[in-house]
Structure formats: C-alpha cells, structure tokens
Amino acid sequence: MRRSTPKKKHATLADIAASAGVTPMTVSRVVNGNGYVSAETREKVLHAVSAMNYRRNGLARGLKRQRTDTIGLVLGDIANPFAAELARAVREVMLGRGYNVFICVSEHSAREDIAAFESLADHRVDGVIVATRANKLGNDRLAEMIEGGIPVVLIGRDFRHPNADLIAADNLRGGYDATTHLIALGHKNIGFIGVTPTSGVGLRRYHGYLEAMREHGLKVDERHIVGRADDGDQWPGYSTETMGYEGMKKLLALRKRPTAVFARNDFTAVGAMSAAKEAGLKIPQDVAIVGYDDVPLAAHTTPPLTTVRQPTREQGQIASEALLRRMESAETPAREERVMPCELVVRGSTLAE
Amino acid sequence: MRRSTPKKKHATLADIAASAGVTPMTVSRVVNGNGYVSAETREKVLHAVSAMNYRRNGLARGLKRQRTDTIGLVLGDIANPFAAELARAVREVMLGRGYNVFICVSEHSAREDIAAFESLADHRVDGVIVATRANKLGNDRLAEMIEGGIPVVLIGRDFRHPNADLIAADNLRGGYDATTHLIALGHKNIGFIGVTPTSGVGLRRYHGYLEAMREHGLKVDERHIVGRADDGDQWPGYSTETMGYEGMKKLLALRKRPTAVFARNDFTAVGAMSAAKEAGLKIPQDVAIVGYDDVPLAAHTTPPLTTVRQPTREQGQIASEALLRRMESAETPAREERVMPCELVVRGSTLAE
C-alpha cells in the first residue's frame, strides 16, 4: 500500500553553503565555474551539491542577471514537417551558442498567437523567433513587444517592423515557377486548391500562380479556384489532406475540369491525388498535380509528387543568426530582410516517364 | 538611412507606481486584479501601464510566488503527427486551467533529453510531461528530477518511478491485433519493418507481432525482420519513409518474400508501399501492408492503409489531468498507470474490396 508523502522543497544556495560551511557566494562560484575557488573548497561544495540534489534556480538567476539564455520559438502548425525542420535548425544553432529553445504553439489563431507572445515575454526570454501566419491582433501585440525591447525575428510572417528582421521563402516565385512548369507542359486549364481568404495577403503562392497565368495569357476560371470559405479560428494543419481531397472533388464535379492542379502544399496535393485516383483518373495523364514544400513523403507517393522545395533549414539558421545578432549587440542593429529562393522539384505527378 | 538605436529597458512596477503616484503594491494589485483598489486609482494605474507598455516580470513573480503557472512538455520527434496531436491535447487542457505550455524537443538522444529536463527544471516549471523514448542516462536524470520534487507524468516512456504517473497506449496488444489480422487473412510469412535495437525494450509493437506469430504456431523468419542496425544518436523521425522504403527493398530482394508486412508506424508503411509498387507488386494482392498510428495521411494513400489507431488525444488529456493532480494537491498522490487500448483500422492495404 502506497501512502502520500509530503512534498519536497528545492535546496538553495544557502542550504548548500550551510552544509559545506561556506558562503552562498562561494557555492555560486563553484556551480557556475567562475571566480577563484580552491580545489579543496570546490570538492566540499560539489559534494554537498550532489548530496542535496541541488539545481540552481533559473528564475532568481535570470532576475539577477537580466537574461535567461533562453529564446522562444512560436510555431503555428506543429505537425507540419516545415515547422519541425525549422525547429530543428533553430535548436541546433541556438544550443551551440548556449541558448535553450522553448517552443510555443499557436494553431494559427490570433488569440493563441498573442498568448504565446505574452507567455514568452513574461518569462523574459532573451529573444523570439516567430513563424506563425500574420493576423491583425497578433501583429499589434508583436509590435508592442518589439517596441518593448525584445529582439524579434520573423520567418515567413507577412509583417514588417523596423526593429524586426524578416526571413522568408520566395513563395511568389515558387508559385510562379510551379505554374509555369504546368503551362510549359501544355496545360491551359490549371486549378488552384487551398486559398484561404483570411490569409489572403499571405498566400504568395497563389499570387505567383495568378501572375504566371496572366503572363502567359491564360484565363483563370473562377471555378477552378477552391479553398475553405471560412476558417476563422480553425487549424488548417496537417488535416489538410482532407482539404485537398474535398477541393479536388469539387473540381472534378465541374463540367469543364482543369487538366492540372496546383495545391498550396504537399498535404493538400496528396489529398487531391487521392480524390483523382478515386475518380479513376490517371496522374499525370488525366490530371497533373503540383504541391509545395517537398515534405519527405512527397518522394514516396504514387506517382511521386512534383513540388517546390523551400530552404527550410537555411531559413532557420539565418533567422537564428539574425536573432543572435540582435540579442548580443549592445545597439539594435539595422533591419534585415531576406527572401530565400525556392526550387521546383519535378517528379511523376506532372511528367510521365 | 537607418541608424542603430540604444536598447530599451522594461518598465517595472516601481516605474509605473512612480508615474501613477502610488506604491508598487497598488500597481501589483491592479495588474493582478486581486485586493481592493478604487476605480479611480485603478484608472490612473492602468493608464500608466499602457502608456509605459508595462509587462510584469515573470521571473520575479515566479520567484516570489514559488510557481510559474507553466508546464513543460518534452517531445521526441516533433514532426510526428502523434507528437503534434499530443501537444495539442495537452495544451488544450492546460491552457484551460491557466497554465502555459513550453515544449522542448529532444530528438531521441540521451544528451538532449537531459538538456531538456534541466532547462525546464531550471526555469522552475510547475510540472513536466515527458513523451520521449526511454534511455538510461535520461531515466537517471529524470529520477533525480522527480525525487527533487518536480511533478512528472510520462507518456509512452518505458520507465517506472513511484512518484511519476505513466500513460501509454497498448502497443503490445496493437501489434498483436495487427499481426493477428494478417494471419486471419491467411498470411503465413509476415515481415516486420523497423526494429531498432537501441529501443528494443520499448518496441512493444514488435513484441506483439512476435507473440501473435508464436501463438498461431507460425515461424518467424529472421530475414523477415528488418530495421536499422545502428541509430545511436540519430533522429528516426519523419524521415522514416526512407527507412520503410529501404526495409521493403531488402525484403523484396529475398528469395522467399513475405506476403505481408507489418511496419512499426505509418510513415515506414508508406515507404514500404512505395517500394512494393515500384517493384510492380499489387497491394494487397501480392503483399499486404499494415502500419501503426493512423496518421491523417493513412486514409489517403493508394490503397488506403490498414493501421492501428492509438488514442492520442485521450493520452494527452489523461496525462494532463494526472499532472494537474500532482501539481495542485499538497501531498504527492499515489502513482497512476494507465494503458489505453488501440484500435485496428482495416483499409485497402490488407483487404481488397
């Protein structure tokens, strides 16, 4: 029979100091490895430290030092391989420079976006990388934070501020290239799956598509553009296979079907492929499909998915370095804006062998 | 031309107090909404607060209050939809109860596991949910943490401690059911893709497979078991489509091929399907394939993937509630261990229509 035991309290510097017969300051010097401490004293202290299972209190330490050696990373959809890869890259750079990374997730809603910013700001992280989609309220709060002096770097968020750097992939060009690829293959009726009105401005990929169509003198049929009408506070995350599936079904129900489809991302594209195959269509003969992001899965669909690769790792690295610059220089440095090129990856879903 | 501007400092309670002509304590009462403050004073204070862009210092607050209203969630592979869904569920419960959630990622290496624990412990989170795979060093450090008094709940981590709850899916039974399903369909030569020696004990799914085979008097051909020999410090995350692809190729190269394959998870299964199709095999006629996890994608492969669904959301919720219990009761409660049932989801990759 187990019975409840009373809670323990953490040992403090003073506890260790008392136990080792020195002052707290000496213990502090030992655990932080700075200042002069004799080998003998160090030994005594370390002994007490491990005997009492001491861990320094980061709150007190942070309060005193006015820095926490911690940065925040705000991600939207955590299930997206893009976000995962970004997190990996950021973590790698930051850990190497002695910073911990705390991730906050806001499933693309303004309220949660703000909650994430505030909780990071409250915990006095030394800097924040924001990779969520733009929204009015979130942008306002973000601006306050930046003006409050917290170093901020944005990744792919359509929001500009003189004291925040912006790193983004060239989604406009990527969308343009993907569409141009389809046009070059002879397609004239090209659909787009996955416009979301709320993030209208942010959907550069869609604008790239429109631009390519216009530039090649092709008419865009309104009915060939599908998306979710109202996704106000929803997460559009990895469940978008379903979104792509349903979008494709809508397109296939039309009298005049598109012969090619550009999907806003790979998941949507996979869903679209699934719907097309279900309808008995051959890919790419009956309908060609292009995705975006080049998730690992894309190489393993049947047929393998043509897609646009964005330099995820590089974006994370560049953002991290920009943040380090902001955090570690005494003056706030001049703003940096980087747009990274994307690369079309042609596979079987557009080009039969 | 932009020039660098000197850094700002955060306003403190004292600054606001001075500006509003009151004491810091009064400001504290206003910003926290407790204690009595006259409407008039509150007005003055709030005015100063927004004028000076004040945010309370969570470090000082946490230090004084001896709690941070924050919990940590340690995830292994962030790209895995399972982890993402788990995070979502945990966040939902915790936000509703007034806690922030910080996520730490450790890509399945002991060193990073430990780093995550320590950084969370240092920041004095009120509790931690750990959902990474077990490893010796990490377990030891975790035990210290638990004994140091931090409330800890484990999800699917094969590690037991009298002061930490354990929530897990019944992977043994799930593996057993998946294999039994294949056996019931008449398969006798069933392969398994994705054993990793390092996590040998943890791979309950594999043991379920072995058990089902044994119980039905089927011999397990050593060569039908594939996995990565040495993944010491690697991430086995979402890139495992490749792992499944390569595993399947090995199986297909054998003289005596298995007629069915059970893959450790859906990504591995997708890779396996890709390899099988490339070899000109029909699924499920020539080879049947079962995955595990029921990721959203599984319903959209061709053919749709038979898989085992684990109650992800429920695991997150139950773990959260267990943690809340540990955090909010004065005594440390008795240990709880929950094993959640999994559910076989039969689709086209094993059963032709």
Next chain:
DNA sequence: ACCTTTTCCGTTAACGTTAACAGGTTTTGC
C-alpha cells in the same frame, strides 16, 4: 626583501515581485 599580481572567499546590495500585516476610511446591519 619588497612590491605586484594572483588567488581565495566573504560582505553588501540589488534584480522585480508579492504575501503578510497594519492602519486607516467607508459602508453595512440591526
């Protein structure tokens, strides 16, 4: 031998917040 440098460790005073207490004033209850 004497001065400088290095080593070692203690003291003091914050960092920004809030719990606890205390002292007033106003309202309420009967």
Next chain:
DNA sequence: GCAAAACCTGTTAACGTTAACGGAAAAGGT
C-alpha cells in the same frame, strides 16, 4: 448609533541569485 464588516492603500520583508567590491593570504618578479 455603534460594532462589525468591507474597502483602500501603504510598509516590510522576503523569494534565490549574482555583480561589485574589499580584504587577506599566497605566489611571483626583480
């Protein structure tokens, strides 16, 4: 009308740490 309750604000003393400084002993240089 008067005690009790509710209201409003201030004072004090931590929470656990470390920067800055100071003093004394040991080591090093000439």
